[in-house]
Amino acid sequence: MNLALAKNETGRPLSDSFAVARDRLPGTGKVAEARSAAFDAYDRVGLPHRRIEDWKYTDLRALMREVLPLAPAPDAAALKRAAAAVKLQAIKGARRLVLVDGAFAPKLSELDGLEKGLAIRTLREVLEGGDAALQTQLFTPDSANPLVALNSAMMTDGVVIEIANGVVLKQPLQVIHVATGATPAAMFTRSLLRLGKDAGATLVESYIAADGAKVYQAHDSLVVAIGDNSRLDHVRLVEDAREAVNISSAVLTLGAHAHFNTFGMTSGAAVSRYQATIAFAGEHSRVETNGVNLLNGRQHADTTLFMDHAVPHCVSREVFRAVADDRAHSVFQGRIIVRPDAQKTDAKMMTRALLLSDDAEADNKPELEIFADDVTCGHGATTGALDESLLFYLRARGLSEKEAQALLIQAFVGEAIESIVNDDLRELAIAAAQRWLEARS
Template structure:
């Protein structure tokens, strides 16, 4: 449904009567969050900026119209958010100070350091963060400070890619927009050290806790940067992390964006990333998921110039009653671009996985090369995978393919290993590791790939 978008620095038009929610949304679920927003609005950072106020108001208005999506919404057909409405989440307050952060996750070698921002329950922790090792001109700071002290740094880009429209979780995040990482890499600058963004969920034992981190990454023309997001959980309280990220990749720029989600099993992790890639630009996204009770990673990327390259891949391993949803959308809006998706999943017990991947080739986007694959390994008779690969093509000179398969461990391979003296559990572990290796091989950064392989091994050993 179309909405009116207000440019930064201008005032919204006359108010209109609320529109009826389209099918597949439940506006009643918005009420508790709207009441919280109205109480907190005056204390949110950047309130003196008219365009920030307008952006938040647009998010609130759209979330009020929509509420949470239901399973009658086609893109949420396999992921039910009804549990969120039952938990009565409360906004996170000041960051928990009683929790020890002796060891924070990192992909760096032991004893080394580098640029890192740390957020606890969505709030920046300066004492745990560092900008050491950044080249001159690169800016790495938290959004709350940027809105207060450097509004021009974010004003040009914030809210341009991830817009509320018919995306209610983006609308909710926009309404509560307060903090998160901001990274700006100027033209022609290469950041040698990985930039690590650490999001720690602590929550409260007294009530479920929600927070809405917002990430902004801008790599100008001919820039290069590697970003690693860590999402981890401490404590046992229920938490809702509803994150939104916007990634701008300039012409001839390269952004390698890796994420690992290992939150605790009382967590709900919802994430939406929107990326735009300029001509000859590269956006490489990889998501590893092992945590949370329910998680959804949605990645939408668009080509904005010819000869661009987008890799959107990942691996997921779930067990117990976990639910993981991976949804992707790649928009080939211009000719001569290449996209590649490789997702591998391992599902055990009564866990459930969802994969929805769509490649759109617009009219005139000739010479498109699109590849998509999702393969799932079911380790129990009650494990489940719902796969929905899609190609929508409006050009005739293209090379596009997609596929989705699900199966069990190969009994012959298992027998072969056991016949050579390897016990059953070790043999299963070897086969699972080999299955996931193809997805991990999509990570060109050796240090990141090795760290993610260690997370895979930890998940296998935790059985």
């Protein structure tokens, strides 16, 4: 790839917008330097395209074309529309943290009565005046990935959550990203969650659009450190507007005897990519990652996971279910690396895709790289249509074609949804799947 060409296609206009946006971006000194370095890293490559292996199935030059200008800060009317959208996503008993058009919205969030040992700040606060160690941690995601670099350069706000040693939060934390803009714009957010030792938390991330928001880009990233003997339950639901783009990255590290259970579901956005790197840094830890794509029309959704087993005695499980109708395209890339020291690793990955139309496409790319000799690793992938004999059985019992399909689709994604431990969160995911099923009938 010719570098000059990359700039001409995508880099140049954005450099201008970075220059324009620069003054609005929080942080000076080291932070500003880190931003510039990240932007340069992005600018060298531009939007990734299919000739870059990791982006083979998700060519952002074709799918996204350009990075939209930075969204303006939300005004009162935008906040009002955001509040209405947030209401529909509210989980009983959760502590709500709302980002509107990429800016933290204190009035829509609940910051009162924080439990002892829980600290919440905004990204803006931390970048403008926080301690250097936190700032450094916020820049840990690897700029070798151009979209991560772009996010590092442009991040404007987010939440920075710290949970002290020994604190197990009873209340789930729910971060809601709402887009309200009627004119096309991009938002860049980054959040951080640090769990001390012997701690526990539940984090929910929802991506939604307020009434009237159509064309926008949500660029988000999440940095998570789970301390020794701690547990994080995580749910993310992408229900963005049907013309929107959602590019999200996550970098997670686990200490020893830690547990991370995550579930993600994408039913919204025209184009989405979720790229997560999960690294085991301590022994005897466990990760369960479950995902569902529910796609129709011309939706494109990519989930790219990288499970890094660097230490012995850790367990990882990946279960992924994709449903694609019409001309939708689902991508799952799962890479597992078992490094030489990571003996007794137990890593498994299973992906299944259900194609509801002849024009739908599902790409599964499992990659196992094993450098240790005493491990249990496996992967499997299947792709198929709905079973005709099951459909007939249901129809012979009175279900219409759509009802019969809906029941079988529910069953297909059910295994992944069942992995959500918290009852309220599981209900939230079931409701999101239900909305998708109802919209197609």
